[in-house]
Amino acid sequence: MKARNPRTGEEDYEFAESSREDIAAEAARLRAAQPAWEALGPDGRAAVLSKFADAVEAAAPQIAAALTIDTGRSAVAWIEVDGLARNLRKWAARGPELFAGLDCHPQPSLTPGVEIVADYAAYPLFGAIAPWNFPVILSHIDAVPALMAGSAALVKPSEVTPRFAEPMREVLAQVPELPLSYVMGGPEVGQALIEEVDYICFTGSTGTGRKVAEAAARQLIPANLELGGKDPMIITASADPEWAAGVALRSSIVATGQACQSIERVYVAREIAEPFLAALAEAARAVEITYPDPSSGHLGPFIFPAQAGKVQAQIDDATAKGARVLAGGTVETLGGGKYLRPTVLADVAPEMTVMREETFGPVIPVTVFDDLDVAISQANDTEYGLSAAVLAGSLEEAAEVGSRLEAGAISLQDGALTSMVGDATNHSRKASGLGPSRMGDEGMMRFLRRRALIRQTGDAMTIAAYAEGQS
Ligand code: NAD
Numbered sequence: 001m002k003a004r005n006p007r008t009g010e011e012d013y014e015f016a017e018s019s020r021e022d023i024a025a026e027a028a029r030l031r032a033a034q035p036a037w038e039a040l041g042p043d044g045r046a047a048v049l050s051k052f053a054d055a056v057e058a059a060a061p062q063i064a065a066a067l068t069i070d071t072g073r074s075a076v077a078w079i080e081v082d083g084l085a086r087n088l089r090k091w092a093a094r095g096p097e098l099f100a101g102l103d104c105h106p107q108p109s110l111t112p113g114v115e116i117v118a119d120y121a122a123y124p125l126f127g128a129i130a131p132w133n134f135p136v137i138l139s140h141i142d143a144v145p146a147l148m149a150g151s152a153a154l155v156k157p158s159e160v161t162p163r164f165a166e167p168m169r170e171v172l173a174q175v176p177e178l179p180l181s182y183v184m185g186g187p188e189v190g191q192a193l194i195e196e197v198d199y200i201c202f203t204g205s206t207g208t209g210r211k212v213a214e215a216a217a218r219q220l221i222p223a224n225l226e227l228g229g230k231d232p233m234i235i236t237a238s239a240d241p242e243w244a245a246g247v248a249l250r251s252s253i254v255a256t257g258q259a260c261q262s263i264e265r266v267y268v269a270r271e272i273a274e275p276f277l278a279a280l281a282e283a284a285r286a287v288e289i290t291y292p293d294p295s296s297g298h299l300g301p302f303i304f305p306a307q308a309g310k311v312q313a314q315i316d317d318a319t320a321k322g323a324r325v326l327a328g329g330t331v332e333t334l335g336g337g338k339y340l341r342p343t344v345l346a347d348v349a350p351e352m353t354v355m356r357e358e359t360f361g362p363v364i365p366v367t368v369f370d371d372l373d374v375a376i377s378q379a380n381d382t383e384y385g386l387s388a389a390v391l392a393g394s395l396e397e398a399a400e401v402g403s404r405l406e407a408g409a410i411s412l413q414d415g416a417l418t419s420m421v422g423d424a425t426n427h428s429r430k431a432s433g434l435g436p437s438r439m440g441d442e443g444m445m446r447f448l449r450r451r452a453l454i455r456q457t458g459d460a461m462t463i464a465a466y467a468e469g470q471s
Pocket of ligand 1: 138191206209212228259
């Protein structure tokens with residue numbers, strides 16, 4: 001298979017697609033290694049995860065270099081590699097504490113004479129299917145707590161961003177006791193992976209998530225789905241408009257807007273709309289793309305070129321229906337890469353595609369509201385429910401508005417905080433996801449199956465208890 005370089009548009013990287021046989025063989029190898037891994041115990045596994053973190057940190061320049069080509073951005077590539085090491089250290093510290101807190105003492109049952117003892121065992125083989133927007137972070141975000149729980153882990157990165165797997169395999173070779181490996185390829189490899197594993201975590205689009213859920217249902221395995229979003233931000237009349245403009249801009253355009261938790265709709269109170277829009281447009285125009293010098297500027301190219309066409313079509317649909325472009329607005333092809341400067345749209349209407357479908361680009365459609373209740377109901381009028389944000393004059397006011405938003409995580413007095421905060425347990429709503437939280441302690445606990453040992457401490461009944469005609 002070939003992968004495209006997002007800065008040049010050229011297919012300059014070739015990699016071997018895993019065959020069905022490769023995937024089955026890798027799954028069998030990991031299954032064989034898993035009992036010894038689980039038998040290491042929480043402290044033993046934590047020690048190996050820490051060793052892996054050291055090796056990732058030592059190889060950070062090589063991993064970040066490959067990831068920089070995968071994604072066309074360097075600063076975020078370094079943040080991702082650092083994020084993987086921090087994720088490993090977090091679970092190496094928290095995992096043993098969670099195991100120590102498990103209550104395995106006999107508990108009385110509601111059934112007289114019976115006691116229950118719980119024991120815990122990990123799903124043997126965990127599988128992950130990852131998207132291209134944060135390739136390193138999202139390939140490992142669920143695999144690390146699964147490994148800490150005692151599972152072996154088989155991961156499929158996106159075929160759009162495969163380069164980082166090569167240096168990561170070299171790192172893994174230094175930690176041979178860790179049962180983690182990668183299979184490479186597209187949708188067919190994803191489907192074959194689901195057939196091999198006992199638990200699947202998928203991060204990607206809602207459409208693919210449905211296919212993954214169907215395949216998991218055929219296998220009768222649990223599927224955790226982390227899907228798309230159309231996150232709203234509400235800015236009330238008491239908010240400072242210049243501050244709000246800065247927060248809204250950053251929350252919408254970081255990583256060229258290619259983040260699930262990007263703010264994709266802004267609702268601002270009429271009282272502050274004018275200065276807010278002026279400040280937002282000015283700040284948006286000051287943002288620079290990372291072309292021609294990749295080491296300066298803020299916004300890199302679109303990682304997946306087809307995404308640029310989708311985003312432009314949404315902007316064109318909005319302007320054809322009456323939206324005004326206050327900044328940006330046109331995808332530029334520069335040196336073979338596709339770039340879009342931050343795009344601020346005013347006079348948008350709920351029926352425009354930019355207000356209904358996930359954009360996944362640096363586009364900020366702004367709706368001015370007169371009635372907060374109407375704004376809240378418009379913010380909730382979406383098929384998605386990933387996250388949301390509220391900016392107000394006080395934290396109390398923001399919290400009150402936030403409690404009325406239908407999403408898994410609400411940032412108050414900031415935006416898109418889920419990208420920075422890993423311990424906020426949350427459950428996505430509607431078409432944004434399914435299953436337990438990947439954040440917080442649940443992130444590991446979901447991989448432990450509980451077995452009930454049910455002890456009869458009295459006399460076991462005989463068939464005589466079921467004889468007819470006794471009552
Ligand atoms: P995608 O759904 O196109 O692909 C994701 C992964 O699924 C890739 O590895 C792909 O090869 C694989 N795949 C595709 N078809 C498959 C099939 N039929 N069976 C099994 N696997 C299959 O998503 P993408 O375009 O790579 O990523 C962008 C999307 O991911 C956006 O919608 C974004 O919101 C979402 N996302 C969600 C989160 C979250 O935590 N909720 C985080 C990041 C990205």
